[in-house]
Amino acid sequence: MHQDIKKIIVRGLLFLLPLIVLLVSLEVYLRQIPTSYSVKRVYLEQQENNVQVLALGSSHAYFGINPSYFGLVGFNLADVGQTLFYDKELALKYIDAMPKLKCVLIESSYFSFGYDLNGKTPEGWRDYFYYHYWGIKQPNLTMDSRAWSYTMLYTPRAVLGYLFRGAPTVSMERTGWSPFEHGDAISDEAGRIRVANHDASIRPENYERNISYLKTILSALKERGIGSVIVSEPTYKTYYQFLNTQTEKRDDEILSNLCKDYGCGRYNFTRDQRFTIRDFADNDHLNPDGAKKFSAILGAEVLPRACKAD
Amino acid sequence: MLFNSFHFLIFFPVVTILYFVLPHRFRWFLLLLASVYFYMAFVPVYILILAFTIVIDYIAGIYIEKSQGKKRKVLLVISLISNIGVLAFFKYFNFINLNITEVLHALGTSNPIPFLSILLPIGLSFHTFQAMSYTIEVYRGKQPAERNFGIYALYVMFYPQLVAGPIERPQNLIHQFYEEHSFDYERVASGLRLMLWGLFKKAVIADRLAAVADKVFNNTHQFAGPGLVIGIVFFAFQIFCDFSGYSDMAIGAARVMGFRLMKNFDRPYSAKSISELWSRWHISLSTWFRDYLYISLGGSRVSIPRWYFNLFFVFLVSGLWHGANWTFVLWGALHGFYLVFGLLTKDIRAYFTRISGLFKLPGLQNALRILIVFSLTSFAWIFFRANSFADAMYVVSHLFAGWGSVVSVSGISNLLASLNVNREALIIAFLSVLILEVVQYLNAKKDGLSARIAALPIGLRWGLYYCAILAILFFGVFESRQFIYFQF
Numbered sequence: 202m203h204q205d206i207k208k209i210i211v212r213g214l215l216f217l218l219p220l221i222v223l224l225v226s227l228e229v230y231l232r233q234i235p236t237s238y239s240v241k242r243v244y245l246e247q248q249e250n251n252v253q254v255l256a257l258g259s260s261h262a263y264f265g266i267n268p269s270y271f272g273l274v275g276f277n278l279a280d281v282g283q284t285l286f287y288d289k290e291l292a293l294k295y296i297d298a299m300p301k302l303k304c305v306l307i308e309s310s311y312f313s314f315g316y317d318l319n320g321k322t323p324e325g326w327r328d329y330f331y332y333h334y335w336g337i338k339q340p341n342l343t344m345d346s347r348a349w350s351y352t353m354l355y356t357p358r359a360v361l362g363y364l365f366r367g368a369p370t371v372s373m374e375r376t377g378w379s380p381f382e383h384g385d386a387i388s389d390e391a392g393r394i395r396v397a398n399h400d401a402s403i404r405p406e407n408y409e410r411n412i413s414y415l416k417t418i419l420s421a422l423k424e425r426g427i428g429s430v431i432v433s434e435p436t437y438k439t440y441y442q443f444l445n446t447q448t449e450k451r452d453d454e455i456l457s458n459l460c461k462d463y464g465c466g467r468y469n470f471t472r473d474q475r476f477t478i479r480d481f482a483d484n485d486h487l488n489p490d491g492a493k494k495f496s497a498i499l500g501a502e503v504l505p506r507a508c509k510a511d
Numbered sequence: 512m513l514f515n516s517f518h519f520l521i522f523f524p525v526v527t528i529l530y531f532v533l534p535h536r537f538r539w540f541l542l543l544l545a546s547v548y549f550y551m552a553f554v555p556v557y558i559l560i561l562a563f564t565i566v567i568d569y570i571a572g573i574y575i576e577k578s579q580g581k582k583r584k585v586l587l588v589i590s591l592i593s594n595i596g597v598l599a600f601f602k603y604f605n606f607i608n609l610n611i612t613e614v615l616h617a618l619g620t621s622n623p624i625p626f627l628s629i630l631l632p633i634g635l636s637f638h639t640f641q642a643m644s645y646t647i648e649v650y651r652g653k654q655p656a657e658r659n660f661g662i663y664a665l666y667v668m669f670y671p672q673l674v675a676g677p678i679e680r681p682q683n684l685i686h687q688f689y690e691e692h693s694f695d696y697e698r699v700a701s702g703l704r705l706m707l708w709g710l711f712k713k714a715v716i717a718d719r720l721a722a723v724a725d726k727v728f729n730n731t732h733q734f735a736g737p738g739l740v741i742g743i744v745f746f747a748f749q750i751f752c753d754f755s756g757y758s759d760m761a762i763g764a765a766r767v768m769g770f771r772l773m774k775n776f777d778r779p780y781s782a783k784s785i786s787e788l789w790s791r792w793h794i795s796l797s798t799w800f801r802d803y804l805y806i807s808l809g810g811s812r813v814s815i816p817r818w819y820f821n822l823f824f825v826f827l828v829s830g831l832w833h834g835a836n837w838t839f840v841l842w843g844a845l846h847g848f849y850l851v852f853g854l855l856t857k858d859i860r861a862y863f864t865r866i867s868g869l870f871k872l873p874g875l876q877n878a879l880r881i882l883i884v885f886s887l888t889s890f891a892w893i894f895f896r897a898n899s900f901a902d903a904m905y906v907v908s909h910l911f912a913g914w915g916s917v918v919s920v921s922g923i924s925n926l927l928a929s930l931n932v933n934r935e936a937l938i939i940a941f942l943s944v945l946i947l948e949v950v951q952y953l954n955a956k957k958d959g960l961s962a963r964i965a966a967l968p969i970g971l972r973w974g975l976y977y978c979a980i981l982a983i984l985f986f987g988v989f990e991s992r993q994f995i996y997f998q999f
Binding site: 205206208209216219220345346357358360361 | 694987
């Protein structure tokens with residue numbers, strides 16, 4: 202029996218060795234792949250001493266706000282699927298490291314108050330990217346294999362694709378803005394489906410929590426004398442015509458009351474007629490031309506009022 | 512704790528190493544503790560339910576053996592009622608209540624009994640049947656009552672087969688806990704090979720096919736004949752690979768430690784008749800029903816009408832065992848009907864085989880029979896998998912609709928797009944089913960595939976293992992998909 206045990210231990214270790222080497226190599230390789238989270242963090246930390254305007258929000262802001270056209274030094278700290286929880290965490294993490302910060306733009310979408318990643322939604326994997334790359338842990342995050350293994354986070358299937366076809370690249374400027382050229386077709390049908398998806402992601406039970414996150418951000422900014430402004434980005438008519446007006450009205454009331462309490466500005470560009478079909482990549486995201494136009498409008502109309510004077 | 516989880520990846524080697532390190536007299540205790548931990552990884556408080564039935568059956572077994580005459584039967588009935596009672600409460604309360612509600616509603620009144628929010632204890636149907644098997648065998652005098660409470664508890668809770676079988680018999684399992692199992696390299700390697708194969712079937716084949724089957728069955732009205740047939744066939748292989756994969760992992764894990772569990776699947780889709788199918792599919796359950804229900808009803812030693820009733824009734828109950836829904840009962844009824852119809856038409860079918868000359872082409876005859884049995888089985892799976900009776904009837908009524916749409920390349924492309932399947936995923940699915948059939952075919956040969964692999968040079972052998980592991984890693988689905996039979 203001792204011979205058998207020795208045999209299985211030796212053979213077991215020899216057998217496992219190549220697998221361990223493979224898994225470790227994959228982990229090392231995957232950690233080198235740039236993501237919007239890792240690249241954005243590097244750019245932010247290189248420039249935080251100079252940032253005057255910070256933009257937070259979801260994909261609407263990530264693709265739609267190009268700080269190069271602010272007229273001030275800006276940084277886009279928004280990201281795809283970013284929730285108010287992560288807006289709050291990132292704001293609290295960095296605003297004190299930005300000595301020149303004058304104001305913060307917080308993007309508020311149709312679904313902002315009702316939406317949460319929470320680990321169990323289709324976009325729940327993003328929680329693990331925030332955990333790995335920003336060091337921010339969502340309170341309900343399940344510490345499963347994705348919390349320590351990048352192979353499981355990307356999924357082995359996707360990793361195999363990267364090995365053969367190369368890893369995806371990140372297209373992001375040093376301001377944190379990412380250009381978005383083309384998305385879904387701009388049509389009534391596509392817009393209707395998009396709004397339906399957003400409606401499905403809105404959960405009433407998330408409202409209270411998300412409002413408290415926004416209050417925390419506004420309160421922190423007010424304490425520091427930093428201007429704040431809540432902005433709703435332009436969308437195309439194929440999208441906004443399907444929005445539930447009761448939801449919009451409720452959210453507008455919440456935002457109005459918050460801005461009364463915290464002294465923030467409120468600008469709603471959802472139905473702004475200055476934006477035509479040529480400005481949109483899809484039904485609710487601006488393309489680079491649209492982002493340039495919108496950012497210039499922000500720089501001319503919003504920031505002078507919102508940002509604290511020197 | 513799922514077999515295809517990192518938790519089990521740590522749990523299994525730790526328990527196995529400790530098992531072989533400990534002196535024999537302590538091993539049963541280690542296994543019992545490990546089994547308790549394994550079970551409590553699901554819903555800890557449900558261990559109390561298991562403890563309740565274990566205590567009842569342990570005591571019942573001892574007193575049945577000691578008693579004489581009518582008292583023995585009373586004790587058996589108490590044991591069976593307590594087991595069935597727990598099963599009925601947790602599994603069937605809301606189903607029964609729903610039916611009462613519908614009847615009362617039809618009579619113009621309402622049901623005052625509230626529905627319960629009960630989570631079904633994992634593996635309840637399996638360990639309940641295993642426990643019932645013990646008291647019945649003690650009653651029949653075929654199994655001595657187990658005096659060691661810990662050993663009896665381990666018989667019910669033995670972790671490899673606790674939550675989804677195979678449903679063991681006390682004559683096969685209990686004595687093994689008393690036997691000293693020495694470490695044997697070949698046996699351990701064989702057990703690990705079987706576990707690897709089981710995991711391949713689950714992660715690479717079953718869970719991959721599930722994505723398509725779920726798409727179809729969760730959205731039946733979006734599909735016509737071609738999509739529905741693909742969904743049904745994919746589900747047929749999904750449920751086989753899922754369940755037999757689990758059984759393989761259970762049998763393999765037990766084998767590593769020196770325990771022999773019964774075979775639960777034997778190439779069921781190569782069956783040439785429905786009765787042969789049931790000698791190859793979920794063997795531990797079908798033999799349980801044969802030995803404890805069918806034979807108790809008289810089996811085939813009764814009048815022909817009664818015999819047919821016995822067969823049909825057993826399959827009705829089997830359907831109900833699988834789930835608290837009329838669709839499962841209908842599934843069981845269909846198989847009961849198939850069996851009875853097969854018996855009724857046996858002579859006619861033999862006659863047509865003779866006059867058609869098909870008997871001269873045994874290969875073709877067997878192929879046709881296999882195809883027919885597979886088609887009948889797949890048809891029955893519609894009711895097993897459908898979310899509701901209405902969905903099942905939609906599938907049945909649209910099986911032959913829309914076939915004209917797939918005669919063109921664009922039609923096939925549209926069908927694949929509607930199934931959320933790209934060409935690559937389809938190729939992987941077909942290749943993995945092909946691998947499955949080849950492995951099963953080779954395994955059915957005299958020496959068995961496992962023995963042939965063991966005889967290969969180490970380089971080739973390890974190459975095969977690496978291929979299986981890499982296939983599981985890169986082509987497996989890891990979305991915490993539970994084994995299908997866990998819900999029973």
